[in-house]
Amino acid sequence: MKFERKNFLWGGATSASQIEGAYNLNGKSLTLAEMRPFNPNLNRKSIEEINNYSKKEYEKSIENVNKLHYPKRYGIDFYHKYKEDIALFKEAGMKIFRMSISWSRIYPNGDENKPNQEGIEFYRKVFEECKKSGMEIMLTIQHYDIPYSIAKNYNGWSNKKVIDLYIKFAATIMEEYKDLVKYWLPFNEINVATLSPITGLGIFREDYKTEYEFLNASYQGLHNQFFAQAKVIELSKNISKNIKMGCMIANITTYASDCNPINILENLLTQQMNRYFYYDVVAKGIYPTYSKRYFRERKIEINITEEELKVIKENTVDYITFSYYMTSTVSKSNQDNNSGNLIIGGKNKFLNATEWGWQIDPIGLRITLNELWDRYQLPLFISENGIGVVEKLDANNTVNDNYRIDYLKEHFIQINEAILDGVDVFGYTMWTPIDVVSLSTNEMSKRYGLIYVDYDDYHNGNGKRYKKKSFSWFKKFIETNEF
Helix, strand or coil, X not given: CECCCCCCEEEEECCHHHHCCCCCCCCCCCEHHHHCCCCXXXXXXXXXXXXXXXXXXXXXXXXXXXXXXXXXXXXXXXXXXXXXXXXXXXXXXXXXXXXXXXXXXXXXXXXXXXXXXXXHHHHHHHHHHHHHCCCEEEEEEECCCCEXXXXXXXXXXXXXHHHHHHHHHHHHHHHHHCCCCCEEEEECCCCHHHHCHHHHHCCCHHHCCCHHHHHHHHHHHHHHHHHHHHHHHHHHHHHCCCXXXXXXXXXXXXXXXXXXXXXXXXXXXXXXXXXXXXXXXXXXXXXXXXXXXXXXXXXXXXXXXXXXXXHHHHCCCCEEEEECCCEEEECCCCCCEECCCCCCEECCCCCCEXXXXXXXXHHHHHHHHHHHHHHHCCCEEEEECCXXXXXXXXXXXXXXXHHHHHHHHHHHHHHHHHHHCCCCEEEEEEXXXXXXXXXXXXXXXXXXXXXXXXXXXXXXXXXXXEECHHHHHHHHHHHHCEC
């Protein structure tokens, strides 16, 4: 079977905080992502435990720098090994590399008058290396690495002053890299603003008296990001016609647990506010009517101006990108729950799950692509999809990861089916082409890559890169365009 679409952009995705390292070199400051230590006792299936990290613990992480291990400060040392890694991506046949820029490498405290030139030059060299290797770049402007000073001094994205700081950062890098980068994403998984406000917004529960106030601040921060994204799209139109602006949303596709109308309705309401709400704002430029009822019934009051709504309406995205890892079920009553990458969902007896409790559903990807295409009629791009597994090198310095080959193949088949359905999907970047530090659990042992990196959870190891079996499979797939 051949893959249907020619000139499809196959590639891989990473983020600065999970690969770069060099956290204290050449003017860079700490980000929130780099201030969470590895916890060997963490319940990896508990979303509450993963998200439960207090403001005081962040503050203590500066004092405890020599007592605990902070994996994202070291990543996989992409900062020094980017040429080697990009050469491996080229060898694998990647046509596009999705990566992000660390805000604190360009504006260390977020509010400086002038950018850090050493940071500017580092990314320029990375982009030029990608171009030499024949790869397009999809660049995420903010990917969960808010400078600590933004959270400490401004209370994160709940403060409208941060909008201007972010726009200055975005405008700087668009001007610098407009001829090197074509595809741009203002935020990674923008809906994480309300699902994990510390991660997505840099705001802390302790700064609010009640859960209601914290929830209200989260939606205010989300709105501020919606407006900032629209302003960046508006600015990009005057900077370069080469820039194509998309969005990035953590897609949460769910099914009703059965055909009981009560559960069908519950799933509809869940899909509206956990999924379509975010797409509707960035793709249609409106706050949908169902969201207004949701806010009204929960007494959520967001400071929104008519000018902000006008900018959001007039500056929608050119294409939609999303992450897709799993699906789950929804029920009005209690149900047997599974863990997930962002929310706890119901178990689906027809699906298998990873050791982290993420249910594997390739057909759900086809369903998702069809639903988004029917609803928005915008080109689609799968910007994250992959499987994390605990892996070790074997005696031949490789990993026989047939499970990853099966996972990728089954998802690729469903992308092909969606294309045959008439869906305009133009690219896919797997999470990840190379092992990285896990976002949520700070592990190196949770491995997603086609390429093994010799570090353990405490960064013991030599950091060498080794090709897994899936590397050869992916390379052959790209060369032949056949499953």
